[in-house]
Amino acid sequence: MRLLKTISTTRAGLLASVFLFALAVACQSGKNVDPTPEPPAPGGGGIQYQTTPVTLRKPANFPDVVYDLSKNPLTVEGVALGKTLFYDPLLSRDTTISCGFCHQQFAGFGHSDHPLSHGIDGKFGTRNVPGLENLAWGREFFWDGGVTNLDELPISPIQNPVEMDLKFSEALGRVQKSPRYPALFRAAFGSDTVTTARFLKAISQFLLTMVSADSRYDKYVRKESGGELNPDELAGLTIFQQKCTTCHATDLFTDRSYRNNGLPAGTINDQGRYTITLNEADRLKFRVPSLRNVEKTFPYMHDGRFATLDQVLNHYSSGVKDSPTLDPALKASGQLGIALTTTEKKQVIAFLKTLTDDTFINNRALSAN
Amino acid sequence: MKWTITASLLGTLLLGFAVVSCHETDVAPTGRMRIAFDNIVGTSDLKLGNGTYQNAAGESFTVTKFNYFVSNIRLRKEDGSEFVVPQDSSYFLVQEEKPASQTISLSNIPTGNYTGITFVVGVDSLRSLADISKRTGVLDPGLNDGMYWEWNSGYIFLKLEGQSAVAPAAQNNTFFFHIGGFGGGYNGKKTINNLRTITIPFKSDMASVQSTSAPTVQLKVDALSIFNGPTRLSIAQNSSVMFDTYSTSIADNYAKMFSYDRILANQ
Structure with missing residues (x-):
């Protein structure tokens, strides 16, 4: 009792924490050991293990990150x-x-x-x-x-x-x-x-x-310097927003869905998403790709059948083939494909080229070096 | 003075709480139980590459690989209650080519008499989608004898491979059944689900788990059931079944391949 009298309130708090900790530890040891632990903490042998955190860049014009x-x-x-x-x-x-x-x-x-x-x-x-x-x-x-x-x-x-x-x-x-x-x-x-x-x-x-996220378009939407778009590019952006963003949505330029965009099946007869889901409704559907750096990522489509953006836009304006799983957006007007004039196609392509991110393509941190 | 009394009271309370709360988990006696999976084909022992067997379709075949996942084990007690083996210790890959894998050992089982077992053939969706660091050992997608589809994320629950004269020459007369599919979501229609839950009562026997005695429950696993189940599987007609809607019929067949054999006390 004499000893207890000398214990101050702060010490009592400390004592309580120690008890709580002991409780936690004691009860832990009674449980089964996880056979799949996270990578262990710093090992012995006097090796210094100190990592430097990196913050993932989350551009202001992007949706929420998916990766945990x-x-x-x-x-x-x-x-x-x-x-x-x-x-x-x-x-x-x-x-x-x-x-x-x-x-x-x-x-x-x-x-x-x-x-x-x-x-x-x-x-x-x-x-x-x-x-x-x-x-x-x-x-x-x-x-x-x-x-x-x-x-x-x-x-x-x-x-x-x-x-x-x-x-x-x-x-x-x-x-x-x-x-x-x-x-x-x-x-x-x-x-x-x-x-x-x-x-x-x-x-x-x-x-x-x-x-x-540093293309000219990004700088334009974030109102940063270097974000000037010329009249053709701006016109292309307007057409793009009217006719393409059903699928190439958000500033990721994809809604991350799977769609049949009316490509006639090739000799490989790739059934796309169907292979994964075995759902008839998914036949001939492929992931909507992002259009970032699209000027550089030729050829195009899941099988690379188009070498140029002109060919891609020609497909959408006049090459779409109907089939049971064709995306409804490609026959919305009662006509197959997306109506685009020659001028509009040129303007859309001018806009797509503003998605080229030279900072990214030349980023030494991503290079083999 | 008032404070110190409160403090000492608090300390005593905490100590008491610690003792009481840990009492049950620490003191309840536990033991071990083993489950032995004896792979057979009809009335014969399964011998990889050697034995020749015949299915109900009248097709002769040999077996070159037979692997399956057993997971989410629950044990039924004499009083009707169930002991659920902790999730993290409840995934096993039985491989015919690895005899040691055919007997699984369950530890920290509360002592008592057990009258049956329930388990899942396959790897449930939750674990299939868990962080990669939570999937080691037989669940390591890169190191589990190819029991994983890396092109269609998910485990292969059961593999039966072999040779038969009726299998296509273009496949070197080999046949493959790689069955998986955990019923993934994909924002719409679920994909095929070949997880099957198996419940096997130990007939009138009981497995007595004591701290000093570990019984072995022996189960028979008849690979012939994969052919001769509710669906009669013909190698000539289906020599290669993998991620395919037909695979659910094979899963319905393998759901019936397990049966109780006997209990070996204190092995």
């Missing part, structure tokens, strides 16, 4: 590791193809000049390499939306027999053995053990930093 950053906070070290992996051909069977091989920065991270993806041993895939940008705002990925989380995406191109053709377990094994990586993994995650989650989350971190 709380489960993979960006760090300078994580992004650097992800970038190294992105540009490392070690991740392909014959060590010739990296992610960056098909996703070229100068082409808006698409594959310039190849209608269909071109991978290992000169093999071709069945779809056009999509450009990469603003992935933090993506809900699903690939032309058919088959991948539902950015973190899982890299497994697919690495294992695809016509892309990088390497078993994922072997990719992890190679990275684990490479002298280049232990320091990078330690810096990013406090451990040089290569795990699926660390490998994938590091690549996600790098991909998430690919924010394209």
Whole structure:
């Protein structure tokens, strides 16, 4: 009792906290241990593990971010590791193809000049390499939306027999053995053990930093300097807003839906979204792509059938083919396609070119270097 | 003085609370139980590559791979109550080529007599969509013997592969059944759902879990049921079934492949 008398109120508070803490700890130990823990905290051996946080840029004219950053906070070290992996051909069977091989920065991270993806041993895939940008705002990925989380995406191109053709377990094994990586993994995650989650989350971190939001159009809508649009471009913007934003909505320039835009099925007979959902209503539907950097991401469409923007607009004005799943927006007026005069097409294309983001395309932080 | 009394009272209360609240979880005795999955084909033991079997369609075949996920295990107690194995410890991949994977061990089971088991074949939607760091071990999409569709995010719940003269020559006479699909949302119509919940009573037996004795419940898993179920599966007609609406018929068949065999006490 004498002892207790000497305890001040602050100490009592402290004591209470200690009890509460002890309570929490004691009860924790009674539970089952999670067999799938988050990457562990700094390991022993006196290694300093200190990451520098990176704030994802969220442009004022963009909607809310979709990616859950709380489960993979960006760090300078994580992004650097992800970038190294992105540009490392070690991740392909014959060590010739990296992610960056098909996703070229100068082409808006698409594959310039190849209608269909071109991978290992000169093999071709069945779809056009999509450009990469603003992935933090993506809900699903690939032309058919088959991948539902950015973190899982890299497994697919690495294992695809016509892309990088390497078993994922072997990719992890190679990275684990490479002298280049232990320091990078330690810096990013406090451990040089290569795990699926660390490998994938590091690549996600790098991909998430690919924010394209500095085109002339962006500066125009944000009323920043350098945001002047000429009369043709402004006229193109007006037409675009009237006739294209049903699908190419928001400043992401996609409503992230899947639609049949009236392309006659090619010989590949790609059924698109149907392959993923097995829903008849999804036959011949593909993801509405963003139009950011569209001037650089030619060729166009899921199979790269159009080489120029002129061809694309001609398709919409006069090439749309009817089918049971054709998007209703393309037959709204009782006529197939979108009515566009020659002048209007030119103006729309002039506007689309204001979506080219040279800051992004020349950003050294995203380059192989 | 007033404050110190309050403080000491508070401290005592907290201590009491700590003791009471932890009492139940810490003191309740627990033990272990094992579940052994004995893969067979009809009346024969399943032997990869070796044994030749025949389905109800009269087709001879051999088996080269047989894998399936077992998850979300619940154990039924004598008094009718259920013990739910904690989610994080409730995913297993049974692989014919890995004998050790055919016996799963459940720990921290409250002691008592158990009369049945319920589990899911496959990986539920919640876990299928969980953060990648919550999917390690057999749930690691890149390291689980190809039990994952990386082009259509989701686990393959069951794989049966083999050879048969009636399978197309263009496939080297091989057949594949890769069955998955957790009923994803996609802002509209749900995709196929091949998760199947299996409940197996231990007949009149009881598995007695004690802190000193761990029973093994042996289940028979008859791969022939995948062919000879409510739907008669013919290799000639369906030699390669993967993400396909027909796969739900195969799932209905594999839902019936498990049966109770026996309990081995204290193994």
